[in-house]
Amino acid sequence: xxxxxxxxxxxxxxxxxPFGLTLLLVLLQAxxxxxxxFAAVAPMLPLIxxxxxxxxxxxxxxxxxxxxxxxxxxxxxxxxxxVTPLVYLMVLGMTGSQRRFFLGKPFLVAWWGFALVASAAMxxxxxxxxxxxxxxxxxxxxxxxxxxxxSFYPLLSWFFARTQLALLRPA
Amino acid sequence: MKQHSGALGRLATLKQLAHRFAxxxxxxxxxxxxxxxxxxxxxxxxxxxxxxxAVAPILDVMSRPAGTIAEVVSAVxxxxxxxxxxxxxxxxxxxxxxxxxxxxxxxxxxxxxHIQLNFIPDPDPSFITTRVIDDTGGAFVxxxxxxxxxxxGVRKGQAVIAGEVMVxxxxxxxxxxxxxxxxxxINSHIPVMLETSRAKAILTGDNSDRPxxxxxxxxxxxxxxxxVVTSGHGGAFPPGVPLGVVSSVQDGVVRVEPxxxxxxxxxxxxxxxxxxxxxxxxxxxASEGHDR
Numbered sequence: 001x002x003x004x005x006x007x008x009x010x011x012x013x014x015x016x017x018p019f020g021l022t023l024l025l026v027l028l029q030a031x032x033x034x035x036x037x038f039a040a041v042a043p044m045l046p047l048i049x050x051x052x053x054x055x056x057x058x059x060x061x062x063x064x065x066x067x068x069x070x071x072x073x074x075x076x077x078x079x080x081x082x083v084t085p086l087v088y089l090m091v092l093g094m095t096g097s098q099r100r101f102f103l104g105k106p107f108l109v110a111w112w113g114f115a116l117v118a119s120a121a122m123x124x125x126x127x128x129x130x131x132x133x134x135x136x137x138x139x140x141x142x143x144x145x146x147x148x149x150x151s152f153y154p155l156l157s158w159f160f161a162r163t164q165l166a167l168l169r170p171a
Numbered sequence: 172m173k174q175h176s177g178a179l180g181r182l183a184t185l186k187q188l189a190h191r192f193a194x195x196x197x198x199x200x201x202x203x204x205x206x207x208x209x210x211x212x213x214x215x216x217x218x219x220x221x222x223x224x225a226v227a228p229i230l231d232v233m234s235r236p237a238g239t240i241a242e243v244v245s246a247v248x249x250x251x252x253x254x255x256x257x258x259x260x261x262x263x264x265x266x267x268x269x270x271x272x273x274x275x276x277x278x279x280x281x282x283x284x285h286i287q288l289n290f291i292p293d294p295d296p297s298f299i300t301t302r303v304i305d306d307t308g309g310a311f312v313x314x315x316x317x318x319x320x321x322x323x324g325v326r327k328g329q330a331v332i333a334g335e336v337m338v339x340x341x342x343x344x345x346x347x348x349x350x351x352x353x354x355x356x357i358n359s360h361i362p363v364m365l366e367t368s369r370a371k372a373i374l375t376g377d378n379s380d381r382p383x384x385x386x387x388x389x390x391x392x393x394x395x396x397x398x399v400v401t402s403g404h405g406g407a408f409p410p411g412v413p414l415g416v417v418s419s420v421q422d423g424v425v426r427v428e429p430x431x432x433x434x435x436x437x438x439x440x441x442x443x444x445x446x447x448x449x450x451x452x453x454x455x456x457a458s459e460g461h462d463r
């Protein structure tokens with residue numbers, strides 16, 4: 001009996017992984033990097049987590065969890081409250097409908113998919129923030145941020161894949 | 172068996188519907204939050220601050236290794252350029268000695284004139300020096316969290332400086348954390364003047380690293396290299412805090428290169444000049460007023 005409880009706890013902790021890792025990215029992104037010029041184009045790391053897990057284990061990153069992550073991200077990053085939740089939900093919606101297409105496809109396809117999803121996400125965030133502030137934001141910086149985010153995808157998705165292989169069964 | 176699978180099917184459909192409903196209500200909630208943020212800033216601010224207060228200790232711990240790594244890297248880099256640096260510093264020192272003499276003389280003269288004019292000096296500022304614990308960066312907002320809040324005496328609207336140069340102002344204050352709006356942010360507007368011509372303007376950020384001078388009178392002849400300092404208008408900041416130099420003048424758009432380097436900000440100083448500030452809607456200040 002005790003064994004089964006332990007097993008359940010173990011499984012529960014493992015199932016928290018996608019949430020925990022994405023939350024870690026939110027915190028990691030907040031770290032002052034002390035690299036000249038980096039802050040202006042800092043990549044949106046949690047977006048990679050949301051995309052990866054919503055394709056590989058959508059059951060462990062349901063919409064309410066993504067919503068909470070996004071709220072924490074808004075509060076830590078200082079973006080207007082509600083913008084990131086909408087963006088993450090949109091990402092979930094996009095990957096949810098195209099999941100069968102992405103699963104089991106070579107890495108390049110997943111990367112290309114992420115580039116598309118991230119572009120849409122950034123565009124929506126840009127429009128929303130511009131609307132809320134009542135000023136058109138410079139699209140240049142957003143474009144650079146998009147490029148940075150997309151170029152961080154291989155590293156993080158490799159890390160996620162290793163973690164998933166070691167600690168979680170594929171869905 | 173058929174009935175059974177039919178029931179299961181219905182259950183699955185119901186579940187899917189519930190999922191859709193949850194998804195849609197979350198989307199609505201996001202929109203509601205955005206509207207709420209526009210309409211009732213006080214409530215949204217309280218939510219933000221309680222969460223940022225809660226995560227501040229975590230962010231504080233996480234921001235420390237970054238500082239250490241940066242220190243090690245710069246130590247190694249400095250070792251390589253030690254000789255050249257020494258020569259430069261000796262050169263600079265001799266120049267500064269000259270300036271020191273000039274400054275002493277002016278200081279004495281200034282004091283004598285103050286006495287003659289019966290001049291009432293500005294109140295002495297008080298300082299709180301604190302760590303930067305969160306610099307998320309990105310293209311949308313330029314702000315950072317610092318590791319002090321209302322319990323340390325940080326108030327909304329206070330100026331934030333690093334060394335002698337302006338960083339920004341306090342935008343939100345929690346118990347133990349506060350958000351600094353950098354002067355490059357799109358919502359930052361600081362009353363400034365050109366140091367030599369005393370022409371007034373508003374330094375407005377646009378999320379680029381070169382904020383622009385607005386409302387500058389057209390005959391002020393701003394030229395690249397002109398120093399920009401705070402003007403002290405609006406009662407938010409004291410006059411004369413250096414901000415940056417004019418970097419370009421193109422088609423009437425004057426851009427300023429700030430002195431502050433965002434990546435070098437490990438500690439910043441929140442300065443209380445005893446001025447009322449431009450933010451009378453500060454709820455904390457209002458309730459304090461009631462208490463008295």
